[in-house]
Amino acid sequence: MRYFAELAWIGGRVERDVALEVDAGLFTAVTPGSAPDGTRLRGLVLPGLANAHSHAFHRALRGRTHGDRGSFWTWRELMYEVAGRLDPDSYYTLARAVYGEMALAGITCVGEFHYLHHGPDGTPYADPNEMGHALIRAARDAGIRITLLDTLYLTSSVDGSPLEGVQRRFGDGDLDGWLTRTAELRDSDHARIGAALHSVRAVPARFLSGLAGRAPLHIHLSEQRGENEQCQAAHGCSPTELLHRHGVLGPGTTAVHATHLSDGDIKVLGGTRTGVCLCPTTERDLADGIGPGRALADAGSPLSLGSDSHAVIDLFEEARGVELDERLATERRGHFSVAELVTAATAHTALGWDDAGEIAVGKRADLVAVSRDSVRTAGADPDGVVYAATAADVTHVMTDGRMIVEDGRHTGFDVAAALREALS
Structure with missing residues (x-):
C-alpha cells in the first residue's frame, strides 16, 4: 500500500511531500520530498x-x-x-x-x-x-x-x-x-x-x-x-x-x-x-x-x-x-x-511497544491525519497544529497498516451510538 502525506512528522520535525509504503503492517519506505503517488493523506500526518x-x-x-x-x-x-x-x-x-x-x-x-x-x-x-x-x-x-x-x-x-x-x-x-x-x-x-x-x-x-x-x-x-x-x-x-x-x-x-x-x-x-x-x-x-x-x-x-x-x-x-x-x-x-x-x-x-510511535521504516504502520482546514486549525503553522487541534480534527487513523478511521468516522461501528448504549 502506498500513501502520500502532504505534511508528516518525521524524525522530530515536519517534512513535506512524504511517500509512505506499508506492507504486513509495517512502514517499509518513508521518503520526504517525493512526487504524489498513492492514497493522499491531507493535513498533518502524525505517528499514532x-x-x-x-x-x-x-x-x-x-x-x-x-x-x-x-x-x-x-x-x-x-x-x-x-x-x-x-x-x-x-x-x-x-x-x-x-x-x-x-x-x-x-x-x-x-x-x-x-x-x-x-x-x-x-x-x-x-x-x-x-x-x-x-x-x-x-x-x-x-x-x-x-x-x-x-x-x-x-x-x-x-x-x-x-x-x-x-x-x-x-x-x-x-x-x-x-x-x-x-x-x-x-x-x-x-x-x-x-x-x-x-x-x-x-x-x-x-x-x-x-x-x-x-x-x-x-x-x-x-x-x-x-x-x-x-x-x-x-x-x-x-x-x-x-x-x-x-x-x-x-x-x-x-x-x-x-x-x-x-x-x-x-x-x-x-x-x-x-x-x-x-x-x-x-x-x-x-x-x-x-x-x-x-x-x-x-x-x-x-x-x-x-x-x-x-x-x-x-x-x-x-x-x-x-x-x-x-x-x-x-x-x-x-x-x-x-x-x-x-x-x-x-x-x-x-x-512495551518499542516498535511503534514513529513514522519510520520497520516501525508499526500507525498514523493519524489531522485536518489543517477546520475552524480550529485554519491558519496554524504545521507544527502549531499541536496547539490548535482537538480530537475532532482527526480525519484518518491507521493501526498496524489498517485504516480504522476514515473521514472522521470509525470504519467498524457507530461510536456515538455505542456510547449511548453503554451509558444508558
Whole structure:
C-alpha cells in the first residue's frame, strides 16, 4: 500500500511531500520530498498516539460529578458506584465504545490500568481473568492495541486496612494470589500484558519488591497530598522513597501523576530513568494540582500522557496541557518544544511497544491525519497544529497498516451510538 502525506512528522520535525509504503503492517519506505503517488493523506500526518493511562469504566462519570464542590475522595465514591455495577458483558460493551472514542481521537494504543478483577463481592469468575479478557477483546474490536496493566490491589489505605465494599472485587488476597491469576494472561498480536501497583495505599510495603524488575510496570504516585502524609506517617518517607527502597523504580516503570513531589523525589525518579505519565485533564478535573513536568523531564524521566478518568479523550489537549499548566504555575511561557510534546503523546515505549510511535521504516504502520482546514486549525503553522487541534480534527487513523478511521468516522461501528448504549 502506498500513501502520500502532504505534511508528516518525521524524525522530530515536519517534512513535506512524504511517500509512505506499508506492507504486513509495517512502514517499509518513508521518503520526504517525493512526487504524489498513492492514497493522499491531507493535513498533518502524525505517528499514532499512545494513551498511557486509562480506566475505561471512568468514562461513565463524564459530566456527572459536578453537582457540588466535592473532592477527589467524594469523586472516588461515585467511581466506586460505577465499579460495583459492571460485569464482563457490560464492561466489554462500555470499553469497546470508549476505545472507539479513542480511535476517533487518533489513539492507536492504550495502557489500561485494570483492577476490576472479580465479582462485586470479591468472588472470582469461573475464568478469573474474565474482566481482563473483556478489555482485550474490546480493544481488538475497536481496532487499537492494548497493554493490559493488570493491577495489584490489596489494601484500602497505607496502614494496611482491608478492602471493603466494592473494593473487594479489586483484590487477590495477597501477592501470590495475584501472581497465580495473572500467570494465565497471554500476549497477542494486539495485546501486551503488563503490571501495575495501584499505589502505596493499596500495596503493603512487604509486597513491593515482588514486582521489581517487571516491565512495563505502572503505579499511581503522589496524586494526592494525603497519600504523601500517610506514607510519611507509616514509613517515615515519601512514596517515591518507599518505592526506591524496594527496587521498584527504573526504566521499565512509569509513575502516573507524580503531582506532589519533593526536589529529592524528582531527583530519584529522574536518576533511575523512571518514566512519568502526566494526565493534565484529569488532574485539572479532580483539582489534584500541577505536577513538575519540566523538572522531571530535565532530571531524566521520559514523559508520556494519559486521559485517565476520560473527562476528556483528546491527546492534543493533554499534550498542550503539559505546557500550559507549567505556564500557569510559573507565569512564564515556552517550557516544552513541540517535538517534546509530540514525543510524549506518541510514547508507546511506556506501554512495551518499542516498535511503534514513529513514522519510520520497520516501525508499526500507525498514523493519524489531522485536518489543517477546520475552524480550529485554519491558519496554524504545521507544527502549531499541536496547539490548535482537538480530537475532532482527526480525519484518518491507521493501526498496524489498517485504516480504522476514515473521514472522521470509525470504519467498524457507530461510536456515538455505542456510547449511548453503554451509558444508558
